[in-house]
Amino acid sequence: MDEIIKMTNEVFVDSFEMEEEQLTEDATIFDDLGLDSLDMVDMVVALQKKFNVKIRDDERVRNIRTLGDVYRYIELLRDEGVTSDTSA
């Protein structure tokens, strides 16, 4: 899981210019991190690249509210064997 958190946080630092200290598990994507619907599209694109997955049409993305939700979603993809681009 540590590797998933590290890689996901890299997406938020690189794509959305976030500071590391903002990236806590309970931070809400919209309110705490300040992303909007357009950023969500780019978050999906960036996660696709980072973890080598295709998730744009995955309905579960719509349920993401917090950064922790992103970690757990990626973990789920790993467990499903959809992504192996993490050593976690």
Next chain:
Amino acid sequence: MNRVVVTGLGAVSALGSSVDALMAGIAAGTSGVKYMEGWSEYKGLRSLVGAPVVLENVKDIPRKQRRSMGRMSIMAVQAANEAIADAGLEQDVITSGRTGCIVGSTMGGAEALYESYKTILAEHDLAELSSMSFFQCVSHTAVMNLTQYLGIKGTVMATSAACASALQAIGAGCDLIRLGKQDVVLCGGAEELHPTVTGSFDILFATSTHFNDKPESASRPFDRDRDGLVCGEGSGIIVLEEYEHAVARGAHIYAELIGYDTSGSGAHISQSDKSSMVRCLKNALADADVQPEDVDYISAHATATIHGDGQEGSAIKEVFPASVPVNSLKGYIGHTLGASGAIELAAVLKMMQNNLVYPTLNLDTVAEECEGINHVRSLLNKELNIVVKNCFAFGGINASLVCRKIK
């Protein structure tokens, strides 16, 4: 009709991110043209020179406003910030609905277009596209981003007429104020340098190809040894304002826009056409109600193409007395295409303010077909009361603007 004056100037060019940097570079005789590293990887691209902007302080623009901006929009924002500060425009004026914005370009963001199609075509897959691709690619990307950034609620338009785009934006803004539809209009152009842009001219044999090892000498308008244009990039933004509005708030006035014309050649898709240039110049002078002999200086379009410079030189020779000084600024900053009319007008109005005309850089020997006009070959001190700025674009789209100093 209302009178229209210029109260603010902003420019980002290869010579720096301000009008002062532009003028300092011109005064020093500096060419912003460089050898473009990496361009030699493109097969068929023979012109490997360009006049790139070194972007500075990009993160001064907040991420959420910057995310939809490519280079051209960032340059437009920086030029606009300078122009607004120069004009001393207050925020409530900018957002009043009586302030508009017209910014032109040849095309949308060249880099974003290239990257977007590269992404799509790699696997014919749209799923990897950023949500921002559209906003950076579209033809009105500069004005769209700029007006969102500034909160402008007045008239918003994007002119697209290749190298005449910025001057058309200024002309359209002038008309809005003349007709009383706006009090202030931020006008200008923006363009990006990219190998695909230079390539589009290169395949037409319109670019400089013999000076890749001497880039500073590559852009040489009116010169015997010129061999084509050198693409540049940047943005110029000019604050146009209704005269009484400017006077009421005590604004500094650079000049009054007294005449403008834009018209087509109806002759050829790419070849410059002297007779239509003559018509455009005469129309602009008529609109200004001035005689050719009243003009103190002409800032030529002159991009250093073989045909274009000859046609423009001949047109100027036909319309104006041989004594009127003529220069081209493209030796300094390359051809900034859709931004050129505004960047160069900023320089022209600074020259007018200081009663100085800088020489055409790299004009060592006047080409025979460009003779018969008064080329400025060294720094000229001259009272400049009425000046003309030309922009002549592919597609036979011509534009000329006449400005007069207010005393």
